[in-house]
Each structure stands twice: as C-alpha cells, then as structure tokens.
Amino acid sequence: MSHVFRRAITFACILAMCVVVLGAYTRLSNAGLGCPDWPGCYGFLTVPNEQHEIAVAQQEFPSSKLEPRKAWIEMIHRYFAGGLGVVVLFIFAVIVRSNQRQAPKLLAASLLVMICFQALLGMWTVTLNLQPFVVMGHLLGGFTILSLLTLIYLRTAKNDITFDSNASVCLKAGLACLAVLVMQIALGGWLAANYAAPHCTGLPLCSNGELFSWSSLLKIPEPASTYEYGVLPFETRLSIHLVHRIWAAVTVLAMIGLAVVVHMKIHQPIIRRAANLVLTLVLAQVAIGAIIVHFSFPILLTLFHNLMAAILLLSLIRVCYFLGRAKKVML
Template sequence: MKKLVLCSLLLALVVIILGAYTRLTDAGLGCPDWPGCYGHLTVPSSNDTVAAANAAFPERPVEAHKAWNEMIHRYFAGALGLCILAISILALVRKEPDTPTKLPLLLLGLVIFQAALGMWTVTMNLLPVVVMGHLLGGFTVLSCLFLLYLRLHARSSQMPRPGNVHVSGLALTGMVILVVQIALGGWTSANYAALACTDMPLCEGDWLNRLDFGGAYSVPEADNYEFGAHDYAQRMTMHMVHRVGAVITFLYLTWLGLRLILRAPQSRVKLAACLMLAVLTIQLGLGVSNVVFSLPLAVAVAHNAVAATLLLVMIWITYSLYRYQGASYG
C-alpha cells in the first residue's frame, strides 16, 4: 500500500503539470465534450471522423494538438483515479488497526469531485471559479496523498508524538499563507492575467489609481471565458495582488526556514527547512522570469510544478514538527 501511495503521489504531480500545460497552451476546450473527445475515446484523426466532429461542433473545429493535450491530461487523471480507488479498497480490506481508512476514503471522494470539476470546466466554458477550483482540487489530492504516505511511513518507523505545538502552528500558518498564494495564482491564471503587468517590481502606468478589487474578484457574465472576460484594470488588480502575496509568502517562509535551521534540534527538520528555502528561491525566480520573459511555456509550467513541490515540503515540515516530541526551539 505504501508503494502504491508513492506511485499515486508521483502520478498526481504529473497530472498537475499536465493540467498546467493544457491550460497554458489554451487547450482547456481542446475537446468540447466530456469525458471523450468529439464523441470518441481518442482525438479524431481520419478525414471522416474529423468532418463529423466539425459538423457536430461547428463552433469548435478540431485542433488536433490542443485536443491531444487535453486528452492526455484526462488519461493520466483517470489512471490516478483508479490508483486512488485501489488505495481505498486496500485500506478497507486490510485488517490492521493502524491502517488509515478515513484519509483514503476522503481521497476517493476528492478525486470523484475533481472529475466533476473537470467536466464543468468544459461544459461551463472555462468558468474561472471552476478552473481555479479544479486547480486547487488537484493540489488537495496531491497533499492528501503525501500526508497518507507520511502517516504510513510514521507507522512503519514508529515515530514518536506529539511534538512542539507552538512551532508546528507557525509552520501551519506558513502553509495556509502558501495555499492562499496558490489560490491567488490560480485565479490570475484562470483569468489570463499573468501578463497584465510587464514591468518589475510594480506595474506600468498609473496602476495604483486603476485598482478594482470588486471587479477583479467577481465573475462577469459571458458565454465563453476562454482568454478572459475581465477588463484590463481588473486583470491588473489580480496580477498585483498575486505579486503582493508572493512577497508576503516569501518573507514569512524565509523567516520560518531560518528559524528552523538555527533552532530546530532535529536534523530532518533542518534538512526540510533548507529544502524549503531552496525551492522558495527557485519559485521566486520563476515568477520573476514569467514577467520578464513574457510567460515562456516551460517557465510557466515549472512555476506550477514548483508551487506543488513547495506545498509538499511545507506539509513535510509541519507533520515532522507535530510528530516529534520534546523539541526545544528557544
């Protein structure tokens, strides 16, 4: 079960990366129906099937490269769902009293809801709330799988508990700040606002007097949300809020990481803190590069992947601080 959870964890990370790639290549509606593609299990390729698909969806003619991006993402997501189903069945079948059961069942519910969000993403034409929810759902599945893996590892290694409640609370606060920042990034991406500001460190022009928080965090009525439905001022507001969130996240996590390196008595906590600072620095560099180099595809995808990695490191730190007993941090 532990190996299956680890494989599912890696698969979930791949699904998040593929989801980011699909979104950033404007392939979210590459297949206008769900769960198939133009009524097929694969992308239509022959002249007859392409002609039939174009006739059935005249507003969305077949673009094979976008359709394949979308379908590959769905194939991997489906494989992840089957793995989580297997984990849930194993958790219920095994009779050991210390085998987690609630978390696998929660994961199963989450992945079913994720499938529904994936369907609504298509049927609601990339409604930003649904797109952001789908992104956060993927991060939630990844986090729960990692937490399950940590619990299984702690069971096998008989790690002591409980730990330092105060310091684990500081780490939990950092994780909440990070999740909020990921949500802000998801909203910015879902509304195509990643390039609303092209200057650094602030936005160009009279940006301060053009901020529109009410409009930026509302959903305007539209038939299709592909390429965004907000005006420039609203997108610029999303972008600047995400930048401010990045500064707050960077400062808090840097302070927390240095505190743990200097005061934590456990070597694994120090190691995790060092890793967190390294990943945080990479993430900051990727965020700046997105603006400076006008959102290169590889950099933008990496920005999503590193955000997921940073969240996993924060979960590791928080869980380790909670599990260890007798910690003194000065």
C-alpha cells in the same frame, strides 16, 4: 503496509504530479476547450483523425473547430487523470481492507471523495466553457489530491522523529505558513483562470501600476458564452496579478520566519533539513517568477513555476507532518 502498497502510493504521487503539470500545460497552451465534450472528444474516446470521424465531429459540434494539437493535449491530460483515479481506487480498497489500527482510512476516504469531485470539476470546466471559479477550483482540487496522497505516503513511511516539547509552537507556525501558501496558490489559480499574467509587466511592480485598484479586485466574471482568454477588464487583471506578487513577498517572509523558529527551537536534523528545503524552494520560486516576467511569460518556464508551487506545497506539508509527529511521539 506491504511493499507493493508502498510502491503504489509512490506511483500515485508521481502520477498525480504529472496530472497537475499536464493540467497546467493544458491551460497555458489554451487547450482547455480542445474537446468541447466530456469525457470523450467530439463523441470519440480519442481525437478524431479519420475523414468520416471528422465529418461526424463537425456535424455534432458545428460551433467548435477541431484543432488536433489542442484536442490531444486535453485528452492526454484526461487519460492520465483517469489512470490516477484507478490507482486511487486501488489504494482506497487496500487501506479500507487493512486490519492495521494505524491505517489512514479517513485520508483514503477523503482522497476518493476528492477524486470524484475533481472529475466533476473537470467536466464543468468544459461544459461551462472555462468559467474562472471552476478552473481555479479544478487547479486547487489537483493540489489537494496531491497533498492527500503525500500525507498517506508519510503516514505509511518510517521516520526517525522523536518527541520535542517545542514542536507544538513550531507546528502552529507551520500551519500558519501553510495557510499563507495555500492563499498564494489560490491567487495564482485565479490569475491563471482569468488569463491575467501578461497584464502586469515590469519588476518588481507592474510598469503600469497606476491602474491598480482594490475595488477592481471585487469584479467577478460576468456570464459569457466562453471565458477562454478572459473576460475581466484590463485593470482588474492587472490588480489580480499585482496582489499575487505582493502576497508572494508575504509568503517568503512567512517561510523565513518558519525556518528561523524551527532552527531556534528544534534540534532534530531531519526537521531542520525539511525547513531548509522549504526556504530554498520558496526563494527559487520567487526567482523563477521574476525570470518569467522578464522573458515575457515563456510557456515552459511558467509550467515549471506551476510544478515548483506543487513541490513547495508538499515540502511544507512534510515539515508540518514531522512537527506533528514530534508533538505526539511518546517519551
């Protein structure tokens, strides 16, 4: 692939990370319904600010209160997401037209499909008034797009991976850890979609943990005019948050196990360093989560927690990719 294409992939990865962070900030600042329509805002391409524009907005959407700050947060997120869509379309076109046998055409096609589906989820997030399943799907869609871009980046990058007979066993461990981490991210998305963060205070368990119940976890949000700020009962949200914390411990143990297996069986420094990075990131993520609870969920730290989750996922994908390469490279 050309140097220009490599730059485009790098730019797309950075832009996708920005979109994920902006999406998290939109949720955390309660700006998800800052614009009651999609893809514009009150029928305009930007947030209405002139008196005649505001009058039209109030006439067209009488049940919505125009809050410029929240509307701009939502629209900036949409602008970045739209820019990412354009870059992904360029990447798809270049890969499809490439004559190279190793061009990741399936990954490119999957990426384009995910971009289109993510746009639909973005629309449904607004039109269905932050329905939790849609909000969680939107979050996971952003992480999926970022992961696909990272895989394309790794496929088109040069690396010094050599064959290793133990790579197959380690790859299975890595994929198991990836499943554990994806579950943890999904739990975090469900927690965020139901505004469950403040319902579990205290460390390491909830101070009012006696309200926890497995049966309450089975409750799903009932139909409502809006799901902003959550509709589930207190004990259900507390239980969701506590399960997220418990699974975080499982995730840490899984990452420790992966690092141990890699160091015992793999002797290539690049793979060992990648596994060490994953272990460092997951320990830092747990520490950040504890600090967030201790300081009563400050928005910037919570935003950083979301960013770290994305970086941790990409780092683990990188380990699995390296192990997959070590398994396939010919002697």
